[in-house]
Amino acid sequence: MPAASALVIGSIIGTGVFALPSALAPYGPISLVAFGVVTLGALALALTFGALSKRVSASGGPYVYAREAFGEFAGFLNAWSYWITAWAGNAAIAVAWVGYVEVFVNTGHQKWISVLLAVAGLWVPAAINLTGVRNTGAFQVITTVLKFVPLVFMATVGLLFIDADNFGPFNASNQSAIGAISAAGAIALFSYLGLEAAAVVAGRVRKPGRNVPRATVYGTLLCAVIYILGTLAVFGTVAHGKLGGSTAPFTDAANNIFGGTWAGDLVAAAAIISGIGALNGWTMLCAEMPYAAARDGLFPRAFAQLRGRNEVPAFGIVASTVLASLITVFSYTSFQDVFTKIVLLSVLTAVIPYLFSAAAQLYWLLARGGERTGPGRLTRDVTVAALALVFSYWSIQGSGYQTVYYGLFVLLLGVPVYVWLKRGEAVDGQTPEPKAAAIPAQRRRAPETPPPARRFRHGSRTERADRTRERDDLRHRD
Known part of the structure; x- marks a missing residue:
């Protein structure tokens, strides 16, 4: 559980919380109200993901839940949308990260030096990931511990130095209170992206039925406390007029x-x-x-190939980092508010898988006849999943029309990819056999000697593909 919790906390607490006060400053202290609303929504999502991980303990998170509940096309769209979130979000993290690197170097903020720093920040973690999952988990624990101490310090001691004059107008935007809360909430949600991290890698977590829900909920709760107190401290210690233009608000x-x-x-x-x-x-x-989607034939095959002695999905790591580097360069050369633009796109493409995950939980609770537990627990679970679903819709509308337009465009770019992937499955008008469901964690350990029934060489193309996928499950999901 420590590594899973560190992955959740480390994925949530990036540089998002360090750059967030400046991004929220145009809305004024009302954004703290938005932060509270987003925190409640994030906790509903965390509880939903925790429950879903007990149903399906395979790696893939939102992709697996959508596929198992609503079919292959829904699974593909979720994998596609979440993949965009991941590499676009990395670009946003890198941009915010550069703001703090430039406290020490490039203090004049020369654009192309900033670009080079951001690209370097993307490729160093990629190199670490290419060395293997064990090194990645160990590095995650170390960085989480190192960064948590000063964050807690700022979120506690900083509260003692708050000056009310620094807050400025309660609603500094020209919008209504509801509009300001919605817009600020869409930005604030970026700081919680990653709460599903343990669910995404559930197949690589020991005892996922127990550790994934705990890591998800506890990690989100801990981050919520740090976020709200830390942002409050920054709003109260940096003058409102200076906060909006700061590239390193926590440093100021x-x-x-x-x-x-x-x-x-x-x-x-x-x-x-x-x-x-x-x-x-x-x-x-x-x-x-x-990787999880490609093994099911719902993503290009190259993403499912494991490389090296440590068997890492190298193509996915490299391809995603290349795309993150490209969008970083494009944003620096095309936008003034680079961080906010990328953040809103990342939030939108993340909320779509969140919405499908909440819908999948409701589907399993209601459409399949509910649970074998008492009505009290069923009511509680349905309420939490419904809140997560409503929160997802609210976050989409708060992203703004322009973001929804671009987000929908990049999402629908995946449709031709899906058609291309499925082009060879139907032959002579026959519908291919459905793929086998994900193998539960407790059944993943392969026997030393395969049973005689599995030693065959002939069979249809679909049967051979299914047998290959089962062997991969047994080999790589332990």
């Missing part, structure tokens, strides 16, 4: 509290470590879900 807050620059430098160092840890976890997720 620390310097205002203690004077000089030494405290801000320590916070900047923590943010740099935090960003690398988050990029490390998200780079794993960039490859893990496409």
Whole structure:
């Protein structure tokens, strides 16, 4: 459980929380209300993912849940959307990370040096992931511990130095209160992306039925406390007029509290470590879900190939990092508010799998006749899943029309890919046999000697594919 919890916390707490106060500053303190609403929604999602991981303990998270509940096409769309979230989110994390790196270097913020720093920040975690899952998990634990101490310090000691004059107007935007909360909430949700991390890699977690739900819920709760208190401290220690233009708001807050620059430098160092840890976890997720989908024939075959002695999905890691690098370069050269633009796209493409996951939970609870437990527990589970579903819809509308337009466009780009993947399955008008369901964790350990019934060489193309997939399940999901 420690590694799974570290993956959740490390994936959630990246540089998002360190850059978030500046992104929320245009809305004023009302964004703290939005943060509270988003926190409740994130907890509903965490509980939903925890419940879903007990039903389907294979790797893949939202992709697996959508596929098992609604079929292959829904599974593909979720895998496609989440994959976009992962590498686009990495670009946003890298942009925020550069803001703290430039506390020490490139203090003049020369654009092309910033671009080079961001690209380097993307490829270092990719190199770590290419060395294997064990190294990735160990690195995640180390970075989580190192970054947590200064974050807790800022979220506690910083509260003692709050000055009410720094908050500015409660609603600094030109929108209604509901509109401001919705818009600020869409940005704030980015800081919680990654709460499903343990569910995505459930097939690689020991005792996933127990450890994945605990890691998901406890990790989200812990991050929520740090987020709300830390953001409150920054809003109260940095003047509102300066906060919106800050590239390192936590550093500015620390310097205002203690004077000089030494405290801000320590916070900047923590943010740099935090960003690398988050990029490390998200780079794993960039490859893990496409790997699960590719093994089911719902993503290009190259994503399912394992390379090296440690058998890592190298193609997924490299391809995702290349795309993240490209969108980083494009954003720096095309947008002024680089971080916010990428954040909103990442949130939208993440919320779609969240919505399908909540719907899958409701489907299993209601459409399949409910649970074998008492009505009290069924009512509770249905309520939580319904809240997660409503929260997902709310987050989509809060992303803004332009973001929804671009997000829908990139999502539908996956339709031709799905058609291409399925082009060879139906022959002579016959419908291919359905794929086998994911093998539960408790049955994944392969016997030393395969039973005689599995030693055959002939059979249809579909049968051979199914047998190959089963052998891969037994070999790689332990």
